[in-house]
Amino acid sequence: MDSTLDTPTHPWLLPRSTAPDRERCYLTVQQVGKTYATRNGDVHAVERADFDIDEGDFVSLVGPSGCGKSTLMSMIGGLELPTAGRIAVDGRAVDGPRRDFGYVFQDATLLPWKSVLENVLFPIRTQKRVLADHLPEAERLLKLTGLWDFRDKRPAELSGGMRQRVAICRGLVNDPRLLMMDEPFSALDAITRDDMNLMLAQLWDQVHKTAVFITHSIREAVFLSDRVLVMNARPSRIVADIRVPFERPRRAQMQEHPLFNEICAFVREKIHEAHDSRRADAR
Template structure:
């Protein structure tokens, strides 16, 4: 992202002069106050909405529309109510070509990875909120995307389910070469998962702080109780509470 800006009809400036590079295999979280442009920025990266200034590139190519190598996951699971868990996971494949035996095996493997054995043929209404998000996460992985964008995917879940999914996401990332951009309001979640935490200012959103997270991997819930973790979480909070990031 180079000097990205977004102004909506009516004059509201959501993002201003924001520049950021995320490397392959890097996990970057973005935190900031509500309305600071985090979700808008993610949609610009995904090619869902155009920026009004600046540019975005993925693997050296300008982003002008949605790309198959960029996957997006929202706070709500956005599952198709008339399709089963398995069919929802297979959707990224089915949209582009006929589903083959290898695709079916991979979808079943991903559902198993998220402890959804026995729920492959259940519909979303038959699943808990946490299970629905597991299906949505499996669907994201099914895309094979080299860039993964997650917009507060666990924000509506209870604390125990959220912790479990955080650990699963951390383990998946540690075995992946994909670049991940993760939006959250939760400082501890951001520090636990990330290689860097980007703090955005209040609207119009730009970068107030870029906090490196050099904690060793693999990480666990006990990582959050270490002095180093606490220092890093405080650095992120300081970024939110500084004049440039005020409003967090």
């Protein structure tokens, strides 16, 4: 964990990592940095990110816009390589895109001429695997997300929330060990987004996957996650690591609990501190 991390004052705030053998963790991010060389000079997108993720944890990354969340996620998924440090899965360095990870982005990016079911099965087709072998899983996921009756529709016939549900099913269809979601609900209206949060929480009770989830919504992060990592302004570091102390299954009423609001307020404070420090740096 970053050296700027506060001394724990709350039971749910995790201390600096003291794991004796980080190679035994499912996913380790060790002193990872990313510097982009641009025509206008170097852009330090991420600096010394350092944390581990246990298999099965739903982990959210929150932080100000431009702080490097998507860059960090791309490096975890092997879509970008770090310029410093090391990311490893099961003790082996991530050196390229991984077939055992699934991805969901802000825009559902569905193929407009294909049906819902064909879109969900698309990764299987591109990996030249036998579609029939994966049909039961596609059916299970579409039923869990309430889309089975829409399996023959085209994306244009669906609402935005339904399209994102299709994208989540597509991300899960090849049974990935980890699903990465980069702001999957940020283009949705507030009511649909609440529904999506409940849907995702319920889906996670069934699929029990490791997840890395990026959002600008603090409440969404705390509601969905086992852990919330707060990043500060660029070059970003992890400034708080929170284990959300609510049992699963998660219910909507969790959001009325004083502890839920306390944790959200803490995260908000950390993000504002990050903004303030960036403004101070700019002066």
